[in-house]
Amino acid sequence: MVASLFGGLGNQMFQYAAGRSLAVRTGARLILDATGFTLPQTRRAYALEGYALAAEIRFDGYRHPPRLSAVQFPAPRWPGWIDRAARLLRARNIPIGRATGENALAVFNERSFDFDARFSHCGPQTYLVGYWQSERYFAEIADLVRQELTYQRAPDAANAQWLARIRAANAVCVHVRRGDYLLPAHFRHHGLCSADYYHRALRLVRERVTDPRFFVFSDDWAWCREHLADHDTVIVDANKPDAGQDELRLMAACRHHVIANSSMSWWGAWLAASEDQTVVAPTPWFTQRSETPDLLPARWVTMPRE
Incomplete structure (x- = not known):
């Protein structure tokens, strides 16, 4: 389970909370992809240091690693009846993609700032891209999120x-x-x-x-x-x-x-x-x-x- 991080502190908290919720539900290990903050054109910086995160933080190109094979929703066309079945599932808001390889991930893109019910269908091999600005994405683990997003460093x-x-x-x-x-x-x-x-x-x-x-x-x-x-x-x-x-x-x-x-x-x-x-x-x-x-x-x- 990978969640892409971007934006400022508040946005990164939403992205962590959504990824954490999905990782808890699927039993997956959570990775936070902070690669974008290493790019020269990026004005923002990684802001979640000092929090008790249950995740691995990656700055080393996980966003586009050579071994990653993933597709975005909706997926490209498959031949014959497989394609028709896939389009039917997508029409019912069930996310489906095609990914191959040992470390393949299916990319799930947020469509809008409304809660996306397709989120609950994501599996453990998912790469999350979005803002996820609704507590509905992590309401089931609200107490856990509050605990982990409490700043741990001593105040001056x-x-x-x-x-x-x-x-x-x-x-x-x-x-x-x-x-x-x-x-x-x-x-x-x-x-x-x-x-x-x-x-x-x-x-x-x-x-x-x-x-x-x-x-x-x-x-x-x-x-x-x-x-x-x-x-x-x-x-x-x-x-x-x-x-x-x-x-x-x-x-x-x-x-x-x-x-x-x-x-x-x-x-x-x-x-x-x-x-x-x-x-x-x-x-x-x-x-x-x-x-x-x-x-x-x-x-x-x-x-x-x-």
């Missing part, structure tokens, strides 16, 4: 102080993602959550949560100081942008969450799950797609982001 002095402050309060994580989302290409795809979204979300949290204390995490502190000061917020300034693991640990230590349309934001809330948790999430998640029904857990409160 600044992070330890913030952890103590957060744990001593009825802490609400308020995540504001701007930074790269302001770039034209990212803005067209992701868009931004407005100041009004945060005002409405924080008011809702005050209605539901006793004595909330708002801890703001962001890559744009100046914007937060300008737009969120009226809510008695505290800006968490412990980490630089490249310290995502430490930042996420602080976010997950909060009891309640107001999230941005960001995979890291999603994980901060999901890892912190508790019975009385309140999570407010923005919709739509993507600018060019109005509905992503499987991305946000049904127990979370959604609110227009404009």
Whole structure:
């Protein structure tokens, strides 16, 4: 079982969780293919160091090894009745591919951000390629995923102080993602959550949560100081942008969450799950797609982001 890794910390967590779930279900050994991070044109880096992963990490070309023989779904045509049977199975959303060789894998590509029911039909010799941004892919092992995606490295002095402050309060994580989302290409795809979204979300949290204390995490502190000061917020300034693991640990230590349309934001809330948790999430998640029904857990409160 191989899961391809790409993107930032949040995306890599989704890819690990999906691969881990499938490996547990099929009894397979999980390999995380991090080869893409070694390519010169790649801006991202492998981000899962410091987590208790039950997987082998490969940087040495597993993505395209000479001995790998695999096909993508839908598979190429076979002759005669075999091809007709294969097309019938694919029409019923049962993935089928043709792979040969001792170490052959069938490549399973994610089709969209909706949960893909074909995932449950994947066997142990599968190469996963996708974002897998839904807890439905790993809900059966949710406790295991939370355990393995808890950051293991000891915090430095600044992070330890913030952890103590957060744990001593009825802490609400308020995540504001701007930074790269302001770039034209990212803005067209992701868009931004407005100041009004945060005002409405924080008011809702005050209605539901006793004595909330708002801890703001962001890559744009100046914007937060300008737009969120009226809510008695505290800006968490412990980490630089490249310290995502430490930042996420602080976010997950909060009891309640107001999230941005960001995979890291999603994980901060999901890892912190508790019975009385309140999570407010923005919709739509993507600018060019109005509905992503499987991305946000049904127990979370959604609110227009404009």
